[in-house]
Amino acid sequence: MRTVSDGNAHLGSSLIHTRNKRFPGPEVGDGADAPLRILPIGGLGEIGMNCMLVGNYDRYVILDAGLMFPDGFDELGMQKVLPDTSFLHKFRDRIEAVIITHGHEDHIGALPWILPALDPATPVYATSFTMALIKRRMLEFGLWSPQRFREYKLNMRFQAGPFQCQAVRVTHSIPDCCGLFFRCDDGTIVHTGDWKIDETPMDGEEFDRAAFEQVGNEGVTLFMSDSTNVLSPGRTTSEALVANTLMNRVSAWDKGRVIATCFASNIHRLEALKAAADASNRKMVLLGMSLNVYLEAAFKDNRATFNPSQLLDAEEMDGFPENQLLIVTTGSQAEPRAMLSRAAYNAARQLRLGSTDLLLYSAKMIPGNEKRIMKMLNAIAQRGPSLVIGRGENLHSSGHAHQEELVEVLRLVKPQHFLPVHGEYAFLKEHEQLARRHAGVHHSTVIQNGQMLGIAPLRNRNAHGTLGSMQLLGETRLQNMYNDGTNSSGSKDDLCLEDRVRLANEGLVVATVRIFRNPEDVAAAVAAGYVEGSQEEVEAKEAAANRRSNSWDRDRDRGGHVNTSGGSGPKLQGDVKIVTKALYTAQGEYADEFREAAEEAVSSCSAASPGWEVERAVRKAVTTAARRLLQKKPEVVVTSVDANPESLDERIVPSAATRRGMVRQQQEGEVDEKGSERERTGRRGGNSSPPRSGRTSRTNSAR
Numbered sequence: 001m002r003t004v005s006d007g008n009a010h011l012g013s014s015l016i017h018t019r020n021k022r023f024p025g026p027e028v029g030d031g032a033d034a035p036l037r038i039l040p041i042g043g044l045g046e047i048g049m050n051c052m053l054v055g056n057y058d059r060y061v062i063l064d065a066g067l068m069f070p071d072g073f074d075e076l077g078m079q080k081v082l083p084d085t086s087f088l089h090k091f092r093d094r095i096e097a098v099i100i101t102h103g104h105e106d107h108i109g110a111l112p113w114i115l116p117a118l119d120p121a122t123p124v125y126a127t128s129f130t131m132a133l134i135k136r137r138m139l140e141f142g143l144w145s146p147q148r149f150r151e152y153k154l155n156m157r158f159q160a161g162p163f164q165c166q167a168v169r170v171t172h173s174i175p176d177c178c179g180l181f182f183r184c185d186d187g188t189i190v191h192t193g194d195w196k197i198d199e200t201p202m203d204g205e206e207f208d209r210a211a212f213e214q215v216g217n218e219g220v221t222l223f224m225s226d227s228t229n230v231l232s233p234g235r236t237t238s239e240a241l242v243a244n245t246l247m248n249r250v251s252a253w254d255k256g257r258v259i260a261t262c263f264a265s266n267i268h269r270l271e272a273l274k275a276a277a278d279a280s281n282r283k284m285v286l287l288g289m290s291l292n293v294y295l296e297a298a299f300k301d302n303r304a305t306f307n308p309s310q311l312l313d314a315e316e317m318d319g320f321p322e323n324q325l326l327i328v329t330t331g332s333q334a335e336p337r338a339m340l341s342r343a344a345y346n347a348a349r350q351l352r353l354g355s356t357d358l359l360l361y362s363a364k365m366i367p368g369n370e371k372r373i374m375k376m377l378n379a380i381a382q383r384g385p386s387l388v389i390g391r392g393e394n395l396h397s398s399g400h401a402h403q404e405e406l407v408e409v410l411r412l413v414k415p416q417h418f419l420p421v422h423g424e425y426a427f428l429k430e431h432e433q434l435a436r437r438h439a440g441v442h443h444s445t446v447i448q449n450g451q452m453l454g455i456a457p458l459r460n461r462n463a464h465g466t467l468g469s470m471q472l473l474g475e476t477r478l479q480n481m482y483n484d485g486t487n488s489s490g491s492k493d494d495l496c497l498e499d500r501v502r503l504a505n506e507g508l509v510v511a512t513v514r515i516f517r518n519p520e521d522v523a524a525a526v527a528a529g530y531v532e533g534s535q536e537e538v539e540a541k542e543a544a545a546n547r548r549s550n551s552w553d554r555d556r557d558r559g560g561h562v563n564t565s566g567g568s569g570p571k572l573q574g575d576v577k578i579v580t581k582a583l584y585t586a587q588g589e590y591a592d593e594f595r596e597a598a599e600e601a602v603s604s605c606s607a608a609s610p611g612w613e614v615e616r617a618v619r620k621a622v623t624t625a626a627r628r629l630l631q632k633k634p635e636v637v638v639t640s641v642d643a644n645p646e647s648l649d650e651r652i653v654p655s656a657a658t659r660r661g662m663v664r665q666q667q668e669g670e671v672d673e674k675g676s677e678r679e680r681t682g683r684r685g686g687n688s689s690p691p692r693s694g695r696t697s698r699t700n701s702a703r
């Protein structure tokens, strides 16, 4: 197993953004009319990143610590989206435990960032299989400690923070999933975790209807349930049906290899594939690291129906006839680095596709990934394999309850209050309506990440409005954290997300200005009345103007105007080298125009202009040229180098008296020496080799 962090290195700046964060609940000790509290940190209004605070007064536990995979251009280069760890860090003294419902990444994936945000003694609770997955991850990140991580057993009550907790079995698409009951003197909260009702689960561990019914009879103050499939009518199908289909499909294929792709964590699916392989006298091969990781964890936890060592190694495939192989691969979502997508584009050494292959797509196309997946499937089809895809094929069964199951469990639990969770905002709204219309739930609401809901037990079921005894206690602004797959973690600004998107969309121009400054000219310019402005003032003025106008107007404001507050004195001499990236340049023609515009800007600066003023003028000129030629607003980075810096160093003196003295000094000496150096270093505009020496002033870039 690779180690990716010493326990801290991966955190980046993800814990330090605690300024201005306030706790959205009542003051400590207050709020007796709402003793039970819920504060979602992630997962409400989005799919993924499930994480919420569940509390009794000011004492909280964290339920789940998941991440989200970015799906858009907005998060260019990011691999993980994480909950607001800095918020959790700031209020860590109120958080007494972390409880995990199951081992999917949207429930455990942020643990390496969330745990260091909490007090080091805060325990983490999970069931044994989930804990095996957590342990592996924690070892990778240098965060494993046997005292801190505690296994809980089903149905046994354990104390976590202010709650007496009880875990009950729910069925889903990874083994060992739980729903949780949180009991305290002020009421009972029930959270389903991720669930469906599989009537014939592969491992025989059935959805515990009786426990939900029993807690319902006891009385449930607040119920929270998974909204992922609220738009799907009817019921989910059983994993056993999928197993049956796989068996038939695999046995019927006699032309060559069977290749199946599924979610790596779906151990029951792997077992079904193994059974199909056995029945048709095929050897099973796993291609893709994560398949092995989950299977090993299941085997160690006595949950796998076969020993992973019975599988064929990828290296041994060549010795077997094609019709004796069943290959299982990762990459069902066409993740660019996963085995199946690489194979689709003929970039996987271990898997070359051909016309005698059968591909079984045994997964769901996760919303947002459809386009990328279709592209991959097209590429696969072009290489010859036969494909079996699609809902009607029964090659996949969702792990999240459909409408009839949702209603059934709402009716079993008969909650006083209902809060839909785990879903897009529209799904949460729909789930709320479903509960009202079909399960007789009178009091419900929908909240979003950062909103704190307070709940009190209801004395009279029908006496209150739609909210019953729930109220919004407050709201806080949470910010997502990001990780780019390395040790860089932090806020959107820390990881420069806007810059990344802008560079990709608008391109980059780097201008290097070399200034040849003649001390005589500098002296003459100062004598003619040149006064250096204040960089801070000028930049503040620009920033204010930028805030007022949108980016295109900003360009117009800046125009080609070059500010040389020197008026009539001698002008500056210098040359400019231009490099562009991610920008169309019409075979270099536009880059030449950028250079000309930049050199014109240099030569309209006063001979006494300091570097920052020159850089600013060049940046404006290039920005304007890009707007005119390309209708683009590239990032323009300008650096300037003084070929003979002494002449300027001595000139930059704030007081007028010293300035007069300096002018005299410059007139008297050094002129000959500087004059000859100027001849050596070349003429304006001609030489594009990089400067050899000199002073580099602060780098400016257009913002």
Ligand SMILES: [Zn+2]
Pocket: 102, 104, 172, 194
């Ligand atoms: Zn799940």
Ligand SMILES: [Zn+2]
Pocket: 050, 104, 106, 107, 194, 422
């Ligand atoms: Zn989930």
